Amino acid sequence: MTAARPGRTAIPPEPAPADGTAAPAVVVAVDGGGSKTDAIALSLDGRVVARRRGGGSSPHFDGLASSVETIDALIGEVSGGAPVAQANLYLSGLDLDRELDEFRAELAGRRWAGPSTVVANDLFALLRAGTDEPDAVVIVCGTGVNAAGVRADGRVVRFPSLGAISGDWGGGSGLGAEALWHAARDADGRGPATRLTGAILELLQLDSVQELIEQLHFGRRQESSLAVLAPLVFEAARLGDAVGASLVTRQAEEIVAFARACLVRLELLDRPVPIVLGGGILAARDPLLLEPIERGLAEIAPLATLAIVEQPPIVGAALLALASAGAGEETLTKARTALAG
Template sequence: MSAGPLDPTPLVVGVDGGGSRTRVILADAAGNTLARVEGAGTALTPGHEGVAADIIKSLIADALATVDRTETRPAVCVVGVAGAGQERAAQALWSALASRRVADDVSVQADATIAMDDAFGDSAGVLLISGTGSVAYSRAPDGRLERCGGWGPNIGDEGSGAWLGRRALSVITAAHDGREPDTSLTGAVLTALELESLDDLIPWAAEATPGHYATLAPVVAKVASTGDLRANALISFCVEELSLHIRTLARRCFMDERAAIPVAFAGGLLSKGSLVRKRLEQRLKSAVPGATVRAEDVDAARGAVRRARRLLGVEV
């Protein structure tokens, strides 16, 4: 028997919004997952918070339709999105979501905050996120929260997918000029972007978003795995940048990178089995000797559900 609009069971929603995709989990008050849906990215850019809110509202509606609860408004919705670490952006998105009545109670958080909820709960640890963008967060043993990176695609996000994609284009244009050695990246990138010549990169780049650049990260990894020197140099540079994020927070929150430090990874570039993750885990053995990398996947949307249940008054 399907649930109707008067069903008393409260629902909660967790939203994880990145630059490339948005994931939504619909759950009951006990934390049982009822539906999962995915859609377009909702990373915040100034003046476009309403677009992100529309995407989130549509995905929540899809999740409710999956369990035949289209007439039910969730009790709590926690939204964690890239860019919400800035108070103005977070407030603008909250206002847009509240006006769209996506839930009785709406909370907007930075994407790393909800990922931390899933990775460590209330315990200490360092979380590194590398997807379209990058950022690291840490909770110190005394409860302090610290951030490293996350300055956005124009001035930061080192070691992210977008960062890696941009640098791949710089490498192949330099190789074309003769400023750098030839690389297999040239043909691989042109094929991936369905372009005929390097000259076509100029109009492509003029319109490209960080998400577009991030689509080139798997291309770089694939070419690196064939032994290409320039692609491997890019991967090594990426790994070094990401390890610096962790080492910086290890020193800031744990006093010493040799201390016992729980570390978790999230984001597409650091998915289990990826080349960047494998090399980063190896690099941490010397850069942050005390790091113990959590093997389980971090699910930021699940962390948002955990926070939503807490706001609902459920002990988690």
């Protein structure tokens, strides 16, 4: 059995009726990322039937087949054998149309999958967790960065989110890599002194930056592990370190750039559009990051409002799944209340 959400007991599936009649149909939603996958089943009237948390299911990290197997097992657990009226899957790593098509094809033959099954990037679950406005922008800054925008007429703005080759910068991985870049230049004299150098060595319990460089070069440490250095950047900035401050400023500028691109492409600069923010770095609510974001947005879109998501993305995924099954506002309100409990 997969682990329950920390601090919350997993809800077991409701047993089938004792009289042998078929269990009532359920709606299933999944929010999957690189380290965890949340799945939930709800009745058609918005009651939470069961929820589970499993390991990661990002196709980028785990591969397509493994991702689908993880999701299939979780859906089997939360549905408890009941027929699945609607399944909505929101996963990180599904950024291109080809990736979405390949994932849908891999679902063929699963008992819960069908023509109505929704497969989309996890950004849209995060967006729905933060707002139900028809015109909106969502930006995530966690391990990486990504964004999307939607408009009431159905137009959608997306980004490839493939790292440096598609113009992306920041998130925990980007900030960590930049912290090391500056520490390396501090250590060998090419760059300015920075508090980051000593902080990195202390955190990783190393004697020199050269040691870390060699560990990465020879594969003894993965570059993805540099995300743990991101909090050091904000700490250094708070202590007045110029390098740390410059990286926080650049991250804020990147967030504003995502918002501007979405609003311009959707022609929403002059509308009161919510900008939904999520991901660990933004959820930390560090004023060194949020204040320049607020100033930058005020300059380009004075009517826009910032909203940091309080609810986990699975809440948005569940609401979208119910809506896909035809649920009305009363049911959606009931479900949101149940999901917040």
